[in-house]
Every structure is written in structure tokens, then in C-alpha cells.
Amino acid sequence: MSGPDAPPGPIHTARTDAIARIDPLLAGRSAGGPVAALAGFTAVLRHAGLAVPTDRVAAFLQAVGHLGVTDRERAYRAGRVTLCSDPDDLPRYDIAFATWFDPAITARTAPPAATPPPARPAPLGSGRDPDADADGSAEVLEIAVAASATEVLRDRDIAELTRAEREHLRVLLARLRPDPPLRRSRRLSPARHGGADPRRTLRAAMRAGGELRALHRRDQERRPRRxxxxxxxxxxxxxxxxxxxxxxxxxxxxxxxxxxxxxxxxxxxxxxxxxxxxxxxxxxxxxxxxxxxxxxxxxxxxxxxxxxxxxxxxxxxxxxxxxxxxxxxxxxxxxxxxxxxxxxxxxxxxxxxxxxxxxxxxxxxxxxxxxxxxxxxxxxxxxxxxxxxxxxxxxxxxx
The missing domain is CATH 3.40.50.410 (von Willebrand factor, type A domain)
Incomplete structure (x- = not known):
């Protein structure tokens, strides 16, 4: 069902609730309150690619509380000052704010960006193109392009990376799972291969009525090398x-x-x-x-x-x-x-x-x-x- 009479979808409802939380006139009717909406907005900024540590979130909430915000425009200005650490963050901040709160706020207050933000490598499987065909060909193309960008980045010289590529490299470094080198210890432990373990072999034979059914073995343990x-x-x-x-x-x-x-x-x-x-x-x-x-x-x-x-x-x-x-x-x-x-x-x-x-x-x-x-x-x-x-x-x- 579509058209003006269609019921609002879950995305529209969530966005309406978020606007209601930040609007002080409607904050009394919101279960989450304005603080919940502001904290949710910082999570949106992280997904948009901004580095928003907890100290910046605390500064943002403190600034909003100090201003005694009465409209969304002051919240917008407080967030620009406390949550953006680089000029490249401003265009992404404007888009995130318009998406989370009110599309009209950026049209009234946000200055036009001098240069477009640097392109960030899209994560694998990040979503489908709205103009994709019914068979999902655009999604396959997007995944292939993202995978190719990641492979190219793996061989790039770190000193020559752009700011966006460095952010992507940080993500790839965090995904590494290095296995530590191992060394042989003097302590012996049960193993499938190695020398015979007389004690375990004889104990097993005693439990079996004196019949030697299997030869147990032991070998040196492997421990992580420093x-x-x-x-x-x-x-x-x-x-x-x-x-x-x-x-x-x-x-x-x-x-x-x-x-x-x-x-x-x-x-x-x-x-x-x-x-x-x-x-x-x-x-x-x-x-x-x-x-x-x-x-x-x-x-x-x-x-x-x-x-x-x-x-x-x-x-x-x-x-x-x-x-x-x-x-x-x-x-x-x-x-x-x-x-x-x-x-x-x-x-x-x-x-x-x-x-x-x-x-x-x-x-x-x-x-x-x-x-x-x-x-x-x-x-x-x-x-x-x-x-x-x-x-x-x-x-x-x-x-």
C-alpha cells in the first residue's frame, strides 16, 4: 500500500520519535528523553565514519545542557563544535544530522561544503543500490568493487594513503588475528604422536584386568614463544x-x-x-x-x-x-x-x-x-x- 493514506513505516516512525525526543516541547511525552536521542545521534555519526570517542560525547551533552537548548538549531551548532574534529567531518555531520533529526535544519544553517568529502571504501555487502535490477546485479557489482578496493589497499604503501584509506586500514588492522609462534616446553603431556607413556599405559592395562590394549604416548607441550x-x-x-x-x-x-x-x-x-x-x-x-x-x-x-x-x-x-x-x-x-x-x-x-x-x-x-x-x-x-x-x-x- 502506498500513497498519502499509507501507514507510516518503521523507519519513519523511528525518525519521528527521535525528532520528538530532541524537541523540548515534546520531550515530556518521550520515554527515552532528549539524552537518549542525543546519544543515539552520536552512534549514527560513528556509522557515518566520524571518530566520536566518549569524551567528545560527554562534551556534546554538556554543551547542550549548558546552552539550555530550545530548538534543534542550537543542538546542531553544539554538535558541530564538539563532535567534529576535522574539516572533512563537516559534510558527513550535516548529512547525519539531517537524517536523524530534521532535513530542514541543514538547509537553514549548514554552509555549503567547499569540497566533497573523501570517498570511504564501502564495507562488503553494505547494501543494494536503489536503482538495482530485480536480480540484484548492482549489489554484486558493489561487493566486487569493495573487495577490489580492499585488495588494492593491502598492497599500498602506508605512507601514501589518504585520510579515508588510513581509516579503512585501521579497520583491517583491527581484524587481524595473529597466531603466536610456539616453542617446545620441557613439560610432557598426552599426545597422539611421540614417545611411549609407560605410566598411563600401565594404568590403562590395570583397569583392563592386566591386558595391554593400547600404547599411550606423550610429547613436549607447545607454549607461546615471547x-x-x-x-x-x-x-x-x-x-x-x-x-x-x-x-x-x-x-x-x-x-x-x-x-x-x-x-x-x-x-x-x-x-x-x-x-x-x-x-x-x-x-x-x-x-x-x-x-x-x-x-x-x-x-x-x-x-x-x-x-x-x-x-x-x-x-x-x-x-x-x-x-x-x-x-x-x-x-x-x-x-x-x-x-x-x-x-x-x-x-x-x-x-x-x-x-x-x-x-x-x-x-x-x-x-x-x-x-x-x-x-x-x-x-x-x-x-x-x-x-x-x-x-x-x-x-x-x-x-
């Missing part, structure tokens, strides 16, 4: 630092008891505790607060010596898989870096160096730091894209 991530956060590594810290957060959250994360710059900073927080945004903010030498110089040799002296000999690096993320630019002496890389390699089970520039065409390991450390490395990998970070996880898992 993984140590050393991330260079100097100025030359700044385009990659955020993605590498998010990658470290995924690894630390997957195996918090067997993962240690440090940052390298002019000093050594341990950020393992900060990166164990569940929410990636909270974890990254806590790590940024702890790192005081970000985007500065690099003294890899001195910092590695501090790590080996303070943490390595304690057992943090002993028998561990140690991964150094750095481009190898060293302000100190390359001889010191080579010496400390050798000490670290003797402590660690494997020493892997990840250089973002190693994935570029024509790359040669000519930087002084890389030349000095190269004889002590087990692997030299590229870490400039999502695909190369996945390759790193596969290398660690195989070893």
Missing part, C-alpha cells in the same frame, strides 16, 4: 609509526602474557601495558602520552644497548622472537649499532628487522644502520603495507 616488538618512532618513521603501533596493539591484545612492545628514538620506552587496553583508540592515546621522544632523532645503537642491558639479560629477549621496525637511519655510530645487534641476536631465538623502504623498487640496504646490523639478522623484511605485515606474522608463526 615476541618483542621494537618500533622506531623517530621523524623518518613518522608516516608508518601510527600503523605500526596499531599492529603492535593487535599482537599484544592477542597474546598479552607473551608480548612486549618498546619504542625506539632518542630513548627506550616500554608501552606494553598501554597497548594491552582493549579499545585501540584508548591504547594509542595512552601510548602517545608515554612516548616523549616521538618524531625526534634516532640513536638506535644506544637505545638497543639500553634494552639489552636492562631488559634483555633479565629474560625478556632470551629465547624470544625479536622484531625491530626501523628504516636504519642512525645518528650515532654504526659500529655501536652492529655490536648491540650482535648481542641481541645471541640472546634472541630469532632477530627480524622490518624496514618499510625494503619493499620499494630498487631498494638497496645501504643505510649505515642496516649495513652494520645485517650480518646479525635472521630476516630482513618490508613493512610498508598491510600485506607485508601479514607476511611478518606468517614468518614468525613458521619459526
Amino acid at each position: 615476541v618483542v616488538l621494537l618500533i622506531d618512532v623517530s621523524g623518518s618513521m613518522q608516516p608508518y609509526a601510527d600503523a605500526l603501533l596499531r599492529f603492535a596493539h593487535v599482537v599484544a591484545r592477542r597474546s598479552p602474557a607473551s608480548t612486549e612492545v618498546f619504542t625506539l628514538g632518542t630513548r627506550l620506552t616500554r608501552v606494553s601495558r598501554e597497548l594491552r587496553l582493549r579499545d585501540p583508540e584508548h591504547a594509542l592515546r595512552a601510548a602517545d602520552a608515554a612516548i616523549v621522544d616521538r618524531s625526534g632523532g634516532t640513536r638506535l645503537g644506544e637505545v638497543l644497548r639500553t634494552f639489552v642491558d636492562v631488559w634483555g639479560r633479565r629474560g625478556t629477549a632470551r629465547g624470544a622472537a625479536v622484531v625491530v621496525f626501523s628504516d636504519g637511519w642512525e645518528r650515532g655510530t654504526a659500529e655501536l649499532l652492529g655490536e648491540q645487534a650482535g648481542r641481541l641476536a645471541r640472546l634472541a631465538h630469532r632477530l627480524v628487522w622490518v624496514n618499510p623502504h625494503a619493499g620499494k623498487d630498487g631498494y638497496l640496504p645501504v643505510q649505515g644502520g642496516i649495513v652494520a646490523a645485517l650480518p646479525h639478522l635472521d630476516e630482513l623484511l618490508a613493512g610498508h603495507s598491510l600485506a607485508t605485515l601479514e607476511e611478518l606474522l606468517a614468518v614468525l608463526r613458521r619459526r
